[in-house]
Amino acid sequence: MPQLPPAGGDDLGAPDELIPFQDEGDEQDKGAGRGSAHGDLDELKSSLVHESENRRASASGSDSEAERPPPPPQPRESFQKPRDYLAEVVRRQQDGGFFKGPPYPGYPFLMIPELGSPYLPNGALSPGGAHTYLQMKWPLLDVPAGATLKDSRSPSPAHLSNKVPVVQHAHHMHPLTPLITYSSDHFSPGSPPSHLSPEIDPKTGIPRPPHPSELSPYYPLSPGAVGQIPHALGWLVPQYSCMADRSVIPQITRRTFLQCRQGQPVYSIPPGGFRHPYPALAMNASMSSLMSSRFSPHMVPPPAHGLHPSGIPHPTIVSPIVKQEPTQASMSPGGNLKSPGSVKKEEEKKPHIKKPLNAFMLYMKEMRAKVVAECTLKESAAINQILGRRWHSLSREEQAKYYELARKERQLHSQLYPTWSARDNYGKKKKRKREKQPQQQIQDTESSLASKSKKPCVQYLPIEKPCDSPASSHGSMLDSPATPSTALASPAAPAATHSEQAQPLSLTTKPEARAQLSLHSAAFLSSKAAVSSSSLSSPSPLLSRPIPFATMTHTALLTSQPSFPAALPSPQAALAVLQAQPLSLVTKPAD
DNA sequence: TGGCCTTTGAAGACG
């Protein structure tokens, strides 16, 4: 078992640490149980959360949302509009989540707490509970390629056993490689942002990375075979997230649970059958095992089904360029062709090899279910906003994991489709965004805010008003290149590009910048924690006011680096830098 | 019914 960075090593061992909070079920809550080193912080965090809740309950009036019943009795209020709920969720995240620690105390197992579902990957509930599962199961995840997913301890439902095994089995094998075997040398320049290079301290004892040949297991499962199969990482996440939430939030509605449980948010399978982005290709041994986890049974048929045990592509699957949408209708087992007309027609449509998912997309896939479960909100636009914020709140290690997965995705994708180009998909989507691009939207909001956008994000996150405070969001970091914060935050980072500026949160997108920011944020957190702690008598604005988007990002970062492995500059220096930052929200008095 | 919305990141297109 790899050692976790500071103070996080044993986190996984304490079951109770998995359920530190119940107000949100935020994955970040699970960081509450970090080592003793952060005990005070956790305490503070709890008190702050409590404080904010109380305050919110009493501070009704100006804020319409304050009319909502206090969280405790009714953790899952029902809102007329998803946005209303989202607003509440966001606020709670901002409030209670401010001092929450990172979702995962240590890198290699960053996801473990989240995976701490008492349920086994196949959906069955593990008798031993989350930690039993985690501690005992993970080491066992390296299941022989031929083995089915079935866990002896988890009699999976028949309906599941038919679908999941092949895929999940594979998931058991692969997802761990990127998660466990992580090391800096794995981050070749260019792939995962260098700043995110785990830079794993040898002292942490984190195992070596997998052999380069071990490609990312992170591939969507074939809907064709499984109605709704969790994503490769989802093998843990989507299911666990619901399960975990269920345990964390006992009040979770049965409906929501079942909804989630049934994989609703995991993978939507195209009505016409699954079109796996990566049709099977000739592959080597290592690839074969990987492929089995990622590819539709149509393409990489499970041996059990006698399809293509060798993993060799189906004869009809010839061109890597051609998107494989092996629907029974279009591709008969014998390779019979349909009428020339229909074939041609299909070929025009089918050859659609989707882009490999980027880090954030992978993250979204993994976390969406959880957020949905937490919010009873399904509107992706809103969910994505939350996810986007959470993404920025992730520690660099956590993000690095996804960057690495994404890198492997691209790697595999390029291997599978050497001739594929993103350009191939241009125009595939029907009428892409009309005229305004995200960047333009931001700019517009900057100039004439909320005047043009049809659906300003404000509607989704009214509390946070991400678009309402572009100035502050940018001003804090991007617009102040000369500020010590910026300079120090990313000394080596190039000046923010236009697009970065256009994207309020993009500044943290830069690996170096993000890492540094997080770094400083860690120090800031320490100092600010004390400040906030001392001023609890007057509710911290952090807990009571909407947080500007970028500022929110920053605050989120503050919560995510308690055990940052990288060497901090001198605490004084870091503090000075952070204090120099226009974190108005921190110092702004509560209303 | 199909595009929009929303997010970040990668990559192609373009000047």
Added chain:
DNA sequence: CGTCTTCAAAGGCCA
């Protein structure tokens, strides 16, 4: 080379 555009996922919303 820098900037802009498109697409990747997802599901409710809306015309």
